[in-house]
Amino acid sequence: MSNYSDVAILFELDGTLVDSQDAEALAMQCFARQLGGTILAPDINDLVADRRMQEAIDMLCAHIGVNVPADALPRVRQLAEYFLERRLRCVPGVGAALGRIDHPKFVVSNSPVDTIDDRLSRTKLLRHFPGAHFSAYEYQTWKPAPDLYLAAIQDLGLEPDAAIAVEDSRVGVQAAVEAGLRVYWYQPSFRGSNCWVGQVRLFGKMSALPTMLEGDLPLPAHRRRPLMVV
Numbered sequence: 001m002s003n004y005s006d007v008a009i010l011f012e013l014d015g016t017l018v019d020s021q022d023a024e025a026l027a028m029q030c031f032a033r034q035l036g037g038t039i040l041a042p043d044i045n046d047l048v049a050d051r052r053m054q055e056a057i058d059m060l061c062a063h064i065g066v067n068v069p070a071d072a073l074p075r076v077r078q079l080a081e082y083f084l085e086r087r088l089r090c091v092p093g094v095g096a097a098l099g100r101i102d103h104p105k106f107v108v109s110n111s112p113v114d115t116i117d118d119r120l121s122r123t124k125l126l127r128h129f130p131g132a133h134f135s136a137y138e139y140q141t142w143k144p145a146p147d148l149y150l151a152a153i154q155d156l157g158l159e160p161d162a163a164i165a166v167e168d169s170r171v172g173v174q175a176a177v178e179a180g181l182r183v184y185w186y187q188p189s190f191r192g193s194n195c196w197v198g199q200v201r202l203f204g205k206m207s208a209l210p211t212m213l214e215g216d217l218p219l220p221a222h223r224r225r226p227l228m229v230v
Contacts (some may be wrong), residue, residue: 007162007217009101010134010152010176013109015049015168016186018119019091023083024048028060031076037064049169052110052142053077090123091186093206098128100210103217108134108152108165110142144171149179164217166209173200184212 014020025044032039039047039060047056047063054073061068069075098105105128107116113135120126134152141147153163160180167173168186176183176199183200190204194212203212 006158008104008106008153008156008158009213010106010108010149010163010165010181011129012165012167012169012172013107013111013116013119015091016166017091017094017107017125018123019089020084020087020119023087024053024056024080026083026087027076027079028056030079031057031072032060032064034075035061035064035066035069037066039063049171051171052136053080055142084119088119088122090125091206092188095123095125097206097209098125101213103213104131105129106131106134106152106156108148110136110148112137143175144178146175146178146180149176149181153179153181162217164213182216184209 011017014024025041025048028044028048029039029041043063044060047059051059053076057072057076058068061072107120107129109116111119113133116133116135117126120129132155134148134155136142136148139148139151141151143149149165153160156163161182163181165172165176165179165181165183166186167176167183173183173185181199182196185200185202186206187202187204190202192202192204194201194203194208201212201216203209
């Protein structure tokens with residue numbers, strides 16, 4: 001295990017810190033109707049989870065059998081913004097959980113940096129993330145490839161065993177596992193015990209996150225008790 005000070009918690013943005021994917025899903029459904037097609041909610045959720053918006057648009061158009069319009073990306077972004085203004089919120093319990101976590105925290109996301117800042121600011125979570133964000137657009141590599149996580153831990157000077165990723169989708173979990181990180185997989189519907197299965201630990205409530213971290217990572221340096229000399 002790495003030194004006590006060399007630890008960090010790496011969070012996905014959408015679905016883990018903020019709940020915005022339903023807004024993006026609604027935008028994609030509206031866009032599909034504009035193109036004369038329809039798509040079911042479960043299929044939409046698979047499209048938008050941790051994917052670049054352009055990639056999701058391409059998959060949507062292929063699904064409904066139409067060509068991708070040249071202005072598709074700005075149209076979907078405009079629709080998403082409409083729904084975000086009305087629906088964006090924190091994941092339940094995450095604000096209090098972040099306040100109890102003493103380890104450095106960073107966002108590692110497929111979203112652009114300005115989107116990360118905007119959504120954290122709107123939900124009043126930005127103060128918990130004073131450091132740099134790690135955006136796929138900055139590194140030109142997207143989950144489920146592990147390279148974004150590998151770049152993040154390299155830039156932070158960490159070993160993989162000194163970081164824990166907090167994810168909510170298979171795409172993100174795959175990226176973190178392939179990068180050699182341990183992963184807390186947030187599934188709100190999960191009601192079992194928070195036990196490890198390989199590198200992955202399922203949990204269902206954000207309120208459980210600080211306690212799990214205390215058990216799985218060493219304390220930050222300022223909270224360690226000095227060794228007693230006898």
